[in-house]
Amino acid sequence: MTGKVATATSNPDRPAPSWVGSVLDGEGTWTLRAKVPWFLGLIILFDSWDAVIVAYTLPSISAEWGLDALQKGWLISAGYGGQFIGAMVFGALAERFGRLRVFWPTMMAMSLLAIACAFSRSYHELLALRLVQGVAIGAGLPIATCYVNEVAATATRGRFYGSFQTLMTSGFAIASFTSAWLIDVIGWRMLFAIGAMPLLALPFARMLPESPRWLAARGRDDQAAEALKRLGAGSIPGSGKRNRTSTSERMPLGLLFAPGQRHRSAVVALLWFSTYLVNYGLLTWIPTIYVSMFGIPIATALRFNTIVAAVSIFLPVIMRQTVDKTGRRPPVIACTALCGVAMVLLMLLPVERRGLVIAAAIVGQLGISIGALTLWYYTAEVFETRIRSVALGAGSGIARGASMMTPLVVGLVIAETGSVTLVFMTFGISAFVASGLWLFATRETAGRQIDD
Numbered sequence: 089m090t091g092k093v094a095t096a097t098s099n100p101d102r103p104a105p106s107w108v109g110s111v112l113d114g115e116g117t118w119t120l121r122a123k124v125p126w127f128l129g130l131i132i133l134f135d136s137w138d139a140v141i142v143a144y145t146l147p148s149i150s151a152e153w154g155l156d157a158l159q160k161g162w163l164i165s166a167g168y169g170g171q172f173i174g175a176m177v178f179g180a181l182a183e184r185f186g187r188l189r190v191f192w193p194t195m196m197a198m199s200l201l202a203i204a205c206a207f208s209r210s211y212h213e214l215l216a217l218r219l220v221q222g223v224a225i226g227a228g229l230p231i232a233t234c235y236v237n238e239v240a241a242t243a244t245r246g247r248f249y250g251s252f253q254t255l256m257t258s259g260f261a262i263a264s265f266t267s268a269w270l271i272d273v274i275g276w277r278m279l280f281a282i283g284a285m286p287l288l289a290l291p292f293a294r295m296l297p298e299s300p301r302w303l304a305a306r307g308r309d310d311q312a313a314e315a316l317k318r319l320g321a322g323s324i325p326g327s328g329k330r331n332r333t334s335t336s337e338r339m340p341l342g343l344l345f346a347p348g349q350r351h352r353s354a355v356v357a358l359l360w361f362s363t364y365l366v367n368y369g370l371l372t373w374i375p376t377i378y379v380s381m382f383g384i385p386i387a388t389a390l391r392f393n394t395i396v397a398a399v400s401i402f403l404p405v406i407m408r409q410t411v412d413k414t415g416r417r418p419p420v421i422a423c424t425a426l427c428g429v430a431m432v433l434l435m436l437l438p439v440e441r442r443g444l445v446i447a448a449a450i451v452g453q454l455g456i457s458i459g460a461l462t463l464w465y466y467t468a469e470v471f472e473t474r475i476r477s478v479a480l481g482a483g484s485g486i487a488r489g490a491s492m493m494t495p496l497v498v499g500l501v502i503a504e505t506g507s508v509t510l511v512f513m514t515f516g517i518s519a520f521v522a523s524g525l526w527l528f529a530t531r532e533t534a535g536r537q538i539d540d
Contacts, residue, residue: 108304118320124250129255136259138283144267145276170222172488179481187235187299198224202283230480238301260403305473307420343475355529362518363459364487369494373378415534420462424523427455431516445514472539
């Protein structure tokens with residue numbers, strides 16, 4: 089395979105593109121389809137809010153209930169643990185029962201549990217609720233990503249998904265910038281309750297049809313044709329002109345390890361792990377490392393971390409405007425390699441070179457962020473319809489696993505060695521691994537019709 093992931097045409101086990109893709113790329117009003125990334129993006133914005141709001145409410149919760157460091161750690165980890173389960177399990181359910189039939193119930197559960205968190209009466213009650221809510225939170229993003237990519241036109245798929253991703257990532261930024269002010273005005277309980285906003289969208293849930301690609305892959309061509317009409321398609325071929333894709337009764341998770349598929353699955357899994365190990369590691373530990381290892385004042389450390397958060401808001405916007413022109417691979421190869429170089433500099437820079445330390449850390453954070461954002465595009469595009477949702481769920485689950493592991497590993501290394509050299513070495517190696525995988529083991533997906 090000359091180092092590249094096999095294409096659809098080179099793998100006889102993969103189904104050929106169906107008639108649905110041709111219709112989605114054809115003429116039509118596409119009025120409803122144009123609303124898809126914005127509608128689902130607004131809903132997932134609150135999925136993102138629910139995912140991180142505990143971090144910003146934790147000081148107030150701790151003061152009210154007198155939590156120790158271990159209890160606070162468990163409260164944060166409970167949400168990530170639930171997200172890991174939700175991403176892994178519900179991706180497979182979405183392959184079996186349909187994208188929206190799984191997505192809407194999980195968003196309702198997430199919202200109702202946000203209200204329940206707001207009324208929790210004790211630490212243990214909130215801990216249990218966050219674990220269960222995390223399951224619903226982890227389910228939402230992979231399924232929504234899958235749906236958005238499955239209804240997009242090939243030529244503008246990057247821009248289409250970029251609109252969704254811009255709103256999705258805004259939830260993290262909004263929580264970061266508003267929580268400090270809101271918590272003084274309305275209290276920590278109401279911050280949890282804000283996460284129930286997707287309930288307002290439920291009356292419009294039936295507006296969107298099920299994914300026509302998923303329907304066609306299940307042999308339900310007439311329903312797929314109706315879904316395409318609702319999305320705004322023009323002409324739809326008659327039943328005699330619709331080429332059929334083979335359906336599989338095998339478990340979707342098993343398909344990830346099928347012959348001809350396992351190499352692709354292994355590459356994508358390694359990309360998710362290596363990228364998010366660095367991404368979460370820098371996100372959670374850089375402020376602490378600034379202060380404890382480089383002697384940077386706390387206020388300065390937090391200010392520079394806020395700069396990274398502010399710039400990160402615009403990364404999805406920039407990608408939305410450029411990713412269909414540049415392709416997926418060139419920017420991410422360069423940015424992940426640049427992150428690796430930044431980590432090497434952090435290993436070598438003397439403590440007193442604070443300006444260079446901060447500059448290298450910022451470059452590293454932004455570079456790996458590009459890698460993390462691109463993975464959502466690529467994973468949705470490189471897998472076919474019958475396993476797209478489970479592949480996204482598995483990738484998201486791996487990312488959640490990395491997020492749970494990173495704080496423990498970094499904390500242990502610093503505690504045992506009293507140095508960040510090994511930490512930055514690990515991050516650097518991981519970034520270079522990601523860059524190498526993008527360069528030698530992936531294929532370009534921009535401008536290619538995704539496989540049915």
